[in-house]
Amino acid sequence: MDKFDKGYYVQCDGYKAFVPSKINREFVCTDPKILSMLEKASRYIGELNAYSKNLPNIFFFLFMLAMDEATFSNKIEGTKITLNEVMAPDEEILPEKRDEKKEVINYLVALTLSYGRLTGIEDILTSPKKLGCETLPFCTRLIKEAHRELLEGTRGKDKLPGEFRKSQNWIGGNMPSTAAFVPPPADYVGELLSDFENFWHNEEIYVPNLIKIAISHYQFETIHPFLDGNGRIGRLILLLQLIDSGLLELPTLYLSKYFERNRKQYYDALNLVRENNDLNQWIRYFLEGVCDTAQYTVVMLKNIDDLNNECEEKIKVLTRSHINASRLLKMLYIDPYVNANIVSEKLKIDYQNANNLLKSFVKLGILEVNNKKRNRTYTFKKYLDIFNS
Numbered sequence: 001m002d003k004f005d006k007g008y009y010v011q012c013d014g015y016k017a018f019v020p021s022k023i024n025r026e027f028v029c030t031d032p033k034i035l036s037m038l039e040k041a042s043r044y045i046g047e048l049n050a051y052s053k054n055l056p057n058i059f060f061f062l063f064m065l066a067m068d069e070a071t072f073s074n075k076i077e078g079t080k081i082t083l084n085e086v087m088a089p090d091e092e093i094l095p096e097k098r099d100e101k102k103e104v105i106n107y108l109v110a111l112t113l114s115y116g117r118l119t120g121i122e123d124i125l126t127s128p129k130k131l132g133c134e135t136l137p138f139c140t141r142l143i144k145e146a147h148r149e150l151l152e153g154t155r156g157k158d159k160l161p162g163e164f165r166k167s168q169n170w171i172g173g174n175m176p177s178t179a180a181f182v183p184p185p186a187d188y189v190g191e192l193l194s195d196f197e198n199f200w201h202n203e204e205i206y207v208p209n210l211i212k213i214a215i216s217h218y219q220f221e222t223i224h225p226f227l228d229g230n231g232r233i234g235r236l237i238l239l240l241q242l243i244d245s246g247l248l249e250l251p252t253l254y255l256s257k258y259f260e261r262n263r264k265q266y267y268d269a270l271n272l273v274r275e276n277n278d279l280n281q282w283i284r285y286f287l288e289g290v291c292d293t294a295q296y297t298v299v300m301l302k303n304i305d306d307l308n309n310e311c312e313e314k315i316k317v318l319t320r321s322h323i324n325a326s327r328l329l330k331m332l333y334i335d336p337y338v339n340a341n342i343v344s345e346k347l348k349i350d351y352q353n354a355n356n357l358l359k360s361f362v363k364l365g366i367l368e369v370n371n372k373k374r375n376r377t378y379t380f381k382k383y384l385d386i387f388n389s
Contacts, residue, residue: 004277005277007020007274010185012176012185015175015176015179018181018183018184018222020274023199023219024198026206027205029280034287037291038211038287041291042247048252048253048297049249052250053250060330061301062124062125063334065251065297066108066112069111070104070105073231073232074100075256076235076260081097085101102153103150108125109152110146111125114145115251118135118138124251137244138201138240144164151229159227164225164226165189165227166186167186170183184223192225193225196223199219200241210286214282214287215279217235218273218282221234222270222274239254252297252301255290266285311366315329324357325357328343328357336384337378337379338358340376366382368381
């Protein structure tokens with residue numbers, strides 16, 4: 001952005017903390033590459049919206065898209081758990097991975113609840129319906145509610161869930177004096193977040209929404225307003241702003257996988273704004289991520305739809321149990337790891353029928369089964385493979 005001023009450092013007790021410049025102002029962009037990428041990104045999001053809207057089974061697939069996002073957003077913060085492990089029963093994953101699984105699940109809960117508070121649609125990922133309580137605009141209160149859900153019962157439960165920090169934090173190193181980056185002191189957080197919120201809602205400045213979202217993400221990560229969970233909440237905010245701006249019609253565009261697979265560039269792009277006033281390179285990186293992710297998501301949804309059509313064709317041979325087979329297939333898009341007890345409970349059929357149905361799905365090549373004689377687990381591996389490709 002032309003004439004961007006990164007901010008300044010303040011001297012604290014033995015270290016310097018960075019205070020970013022406020023963003024609630026007009027930004028002028030003359031970078032031809034950004035303008036070209038902005039046009040492409042808008043077009044690709046439009047294609048994703050159109051494809052999602054016309055996909056008859058889209059609501060069966062939203063859950064796993066969000067779970068994939070939750071897994072990768074946590075992975076950026078250092079967790080090792082995979083999507084397959086998150087979806088597997090607890091007894092099938094290592095005990096040390098269960099804390100990580102809780103953090104991934106919490107991200108999903110925070111996403112679902114904050115989406116509901118923003119739009120008035122609850123349970124968007126499983127069974128969408130109108131929300132019974134008041135909605136909120138995009139605001140710091142909404143962000144704090146999401147943060148509370150994110151840290152509930154996790155390793156960060158003692159880091160003031162749902163509250164902005166009242167003390168100094170830092171990134172890297174054992175103390176602020178050895179840190180890679182020290183965000184602004186706590187006394188600055190309230191004023192900077194108020195400016196952050198006002199920037200988003202300011203209708204008198206004419207900044208394209210995607211660029212507004214890019215600037216907002218940089219600013220939030222630089223303020224680092226919580227003691228823990230800033231990166232995950234910052235990436236969750238991206239979805240909320242895409243929805244709130246009207247750019248995205250359904251929760252289908254998630255950038256964490258792109259950020260994780262280009263992690264060094266992600267952190268370098270954020271740091272170059274703080275070091276060199278270079279906001280343009282961050283916006284270019286962000287828009288490239290939007291283009292890449294929107295295209296990738298359309299391809300992934302097409303692959304899922306093809307798989308669904310293939311499976312629906314296969315279960316037509318199960319004439320006597322076709323209704324329950326159809327119900328099981330829909331269930332697998334949310335529960336790709338199942339056993340006879342789970343199927344019996346969720347489909348409300350007896351154990352023997354559930355067991356026979358699962359065996360039929362194995363014969364049809366829809367499910368794979370482990371080799372255990374008891375407590376057999378069945379996996380919708382072809383579905384999981386689409387996300388792991």
